[in-house]
Amino acid sequence: MAVKVAFMQASDCWGCHQSLLNAHLGLLPVLPALDIVYWPAVVDFKHDSLKARPDGDILVGFLEGSMRTNEDVENAKLMRAKCQLIVGFGSCACYGNVHGLANEWDIEDVIKRKYEQTESITDESPHEPKEHMPGFTGKIVPLDEVISVDIFMAGCPPKPEAIISAVQFLLGQKPQPMADLSFCNDCSLNNENCLLEKYELCFGPITSIGCTLKCTDNGEPCVGCLGPAKTVSARAEKLKTMTQNMHQLSSGDKKNLHEFLTLFLNVPLMSGFDLAGDILKQVRKTGEAQTALANVPADTGDIYANLMKFLKNNREFIKISNVCDQCDLEIGSKSQMTKVKRDYEGLPNSTDCLIEQGYLCAGPITRAGCGGLCMRVNTPCSGCFGQTAWNVDQAERFADVVTKGFNVALSKEELLAQVKDKLGFMEKFTLATNKNYR
Numbered sequence: 104m105a106v107k108v109a110f111m112q113a114s115d116c117w118g119c120h121q122s123l124l125n126a127h128l129g130l131l132p133v134l135p136a137l138d139i140v141y142w143p144a145v146v147d148f149k150h151d152s153l154k155a156r157p158d159g160d161i162l163v164g165f166l167e168g169s170m171r172t173n174e175d176v177e178n179a180k181l182m183r184a185k186c187q188l189i190v191g192f193g194s195c196a197c198y199g200n201v202h203g204l205a206n207e208w209d210i211e212d213v214i215k216r217k218y219e220q221t222e223s224i225t226d227e228s229p230h231e232p233k234e235h236m237p238g239f240t241g242k243i244v245p246l247d248e249v250i251s252v253d254i255f256m257a258g259c260p261p262k263p264e265a266i267i268s269a270v271q272f273l274l275g276q277k278p279q280p281m282a283d284l285s286f287c288n289d290c291s292l293n294n295e296n297c298l299l300e301k302y303e304l305c306f307g308p309i310t311s312i313g314c315t316l317k318c319t320d321n322g323e324p325c326v327g328c329l330g331p332a333k334t335v336s337a338r339a340e341k342l343k344t345m346t347q348n349m350h351q352l353s354s355g356d357k358k359n360l361h362e363f364l365t366l367f368l369n370v371p372l373m374s375g376f377d378l379a380g381d382i383l384k385q386v387r388k389t390g391e392a393q394t395a396l397a398n399v400p401a402d403t404g405d406i407y408a409n410l411m412k413f414l415k416n417n418r419e420f421i422k423i424s425n426v427c428d429q430c431d432l433e434i435g436s437k438s439q440m441t442k443v444k445r446d447y448e449g450l451p452n453s454t455d456c457l458i459e460q461g462y463l464c465a466g467p468i469t470r471a472g473c474g475g476l477c478m479r480v481n482t483p484c485s486g487c488f489g490q491t492a493w494n495v496d497q498a499e500r501f502a503d504v505v506t507k508g509f510n511v512a513l514s515k516e517e518l519l520a521q522v523k524d525k526l527g528f529m530e531k532f533t534l535a536t537n538k539n540y541r
């Protein structure tokens with residue numbers, strides 16, 4: 104039976120929905136399983152039809168945008184009443200996003216700037232329109248201060264494959280076990296130098312045999328790209344023990360875990376989800392979705408459960424893993440920051456950390472989950488996935504982290520003195536969430 108889902112937009116550019124549509128044929132595996140009952144960005148559903156539904160009638164509601172207008176707040180409450188699960192869809196819903204920077208000013212000044220002072224206005228007597236207006240909130244607040252949110256999916260916008268994967272995950276559409284044996288049986292390190300024995304997170308014991316790449320031949324751990332095996336190797340026990348205690352992960356292990364979650368579970372950027380509760384249990388209650396990985400061997404299920412517990416109950420991974428953990432550029436490189444450069448100054452090389460080349464990159468203070476997208480095109484991270492610590496002075500924290508852990512010839516004070524717009528850089532996506540600032 105298809106599950107009912109609804110999509111709603113609040114104040115934003117609607118880019119998250121564009122990102123979903125950009126999935127094109129990637130939508131095919133999920134569309135037949137969905138009964139889309141409200142999606143005004145794409146289909147002419149009537150608002151009254153949503154209001155008329157019984158409370159809790161819809162399984163999952165995707166809510167995009169920040170709470171800028173009174174209408175946004177009303178619609179968020181309406182969605183909460185009608186949907187069993189709410190996904191805060193994109194960084195506007197999660198953190199307020201760039202619009203949140205408007206919180207630096209009173210709403211009267213923002214309205215005046217928008218309707219009377221903007222340079223492109225051509226009216227002879229510009230003024231705030233009064234008819235058909237939704238009414239503005241005094242300050243932008245994150246969605247979860249208006250309603251409770253079950254899953255936060257950050258990104259500006261989230262990647263299409265991450266959105267599809269979220270839907271698949273919620274529907275319980277998980278990969279099926281493939282080969283009979285696990286990769287350990289074909290691993291050149293099985294007899295000696297096994298990576299797991301050296302306490303490196305390697306997922307060979309639960310991954311299907313049959314790949315030709317064989318990462319372990321190069322000393323790299325297996326990250327599970329062939330999906331689950333029908334039987335596990337004897338080393339699964341060791342992996343299970345390691346996943347019971349994940350608090351001391353090295354940066355390399357964090358990278359492996361991100362890749363594993365993407366490849367093995369077929370959930371790209373799974374680690375980018377911020378799960379506010381046991382969402383699968385909630386979905387199971389409805390009887391409309393299967394439990395995740397129901398058909399895998401028990402040990403694989405236990406390892407998976409350990410990882411999920413680590414990810415959702417404690418949100419540990421989100422706190423400890425930042426964008427640098429997913430970035431291929433080298434920290435401790437031959438480059439050294441001697442002055443802060445603006446993004447348009449010079450051309451960065453594609454091997455050294457951008458900070459060490461002089462650019463302000465928010466990677467060290469930004470939650471991992473995007474896969475290091477911007478650095479792949481030589482652009483510094485500007486922080487759209489949100490921070491790894493909240494309600495602190497992000498500029499101070501950034502300067503602390505950078506002067507201690509990177510090849511930087513500036514003192515903390517010298518570095519901060521060269522950042523022209525500290526709030527605009529460090530809180531570009533998240534100012535609305537910073538309680539201290541409010």
Ligand code: SF4
Nearest residue numbers: 287290297298305307
């Ligand atoms: S755990 Fe990893 S390194 Fe060890 S034998 Fe299995 S695949 Fe090879």
Ligand code: SF4
Nearest residue numbers: 427430456457464466
């Ligand atoms: S600071 Fe930026 S460029 Fe440097 S490693 Fe971290 S994410 Fe990559």
Ligand code: SF4
Nearest residue numbers: 473477484485486487
């Ligand atoms: S690198 Fe930073 S700005 Fe770019 S997508 Fe990732 S979190 Fe967002």
